[in-house]
Amino acid sequence: MPSNGLPLVPVVTQKVLIAIPAWNEQGSIASVVNSVRAKRPDADVLVVNDGSSDSTAIESERAGARVVSLPFNVGVGGAMRTAFLYAQREGYEALVQVDADGQHDPADLNKLIDGLSNADVVVGTRFHPNSQYFVGGPRRWAMVLLSKSLSWMNKGMISDPTSGFRSAGPKAIELFSVQYPADYLGDTVGSLAIAIRNGLTINEAPVTMYFRQFGRPSKNALWSALYLGRASLAIIATGLRGSKTPREDSA
């Protein structure tokens, strides 16, 4: 536990890691790394290259990020756990997850990092009065349902549980380095359920999200149904599992 004894020292510079899971994002990764580094020059940027077959790794390194390459594609959840493992071993006190496709506005980084002073996890929410983000149809119903059930579990509002723009403090880094859901579409919601189950405090901060620069927005009824099913299963499974048992799921 490298972060032990830290509160004794006045925290001048917080050790911050910005983690970007990336799978075949050669078109956008360099600009994302650059903009993030421009906004937080004090932070280290880690790109978890999730088995890309394009030049994602080279582009990231050229832009000044540290690159960790998985030998094959494991999905966002697996890539994020790799990032948490890295953060835990290197003694980072804060980890911010940013998407590689340029959806997230680096201007919001400070909000997410500062929010960790009174929470273990801060989720960037797209739903606030000034937001231009809009979803409708089955996708919206799925998101509302997930938000309601997680907020109820959390006994505090989580309006956008599927947001991938979020930050984690020392306790969350410790937890997520051991236990992080890797199932397809289950990682964002599932990790919040695990955090709640283990007594971490979750807050949210309003953020801006752009439409994807590259890649395919995946939104239709079938996708929403699949998402809802996966996420619900993740919540239920976490709920049934005993709390406070840092289950090493590879054991």
Next chain:
Amino acid sequence: MTANILAAGAAFVTFFFVFYLLRKGALREKYAVLWLFFSGAALFFAVFPQALVWFSHLIGVAEPVNLLFFFTVVLLVLVAVQLSYELSRHEMRIRRLAEEVALLRDEIAHMKRPTDGD
């Protein structure tokens, strides 16, 4: 009668094939035990069909062959669940290893060129 000979033959072949794989070290005991038991029981009932009739009367199943089918289905389902369980465990372990490999590879790369480290 020919049906019995066919069943006995099939069970016999299965039993010894599993045994052979086990001896060769190609099949682990935990899987072999189930298959050996499975084919052993099939062999027994093929040779002594009366035992099946007697047993089905004992637990009140009218048609002995239905009892046989029932047990077969239950066993196959159990095997399938066991395999899914093992498969899930392996997927998790492989993922864990992939994560470790990625981190180790990164560490080695930065050891080779320490000046690059930030």
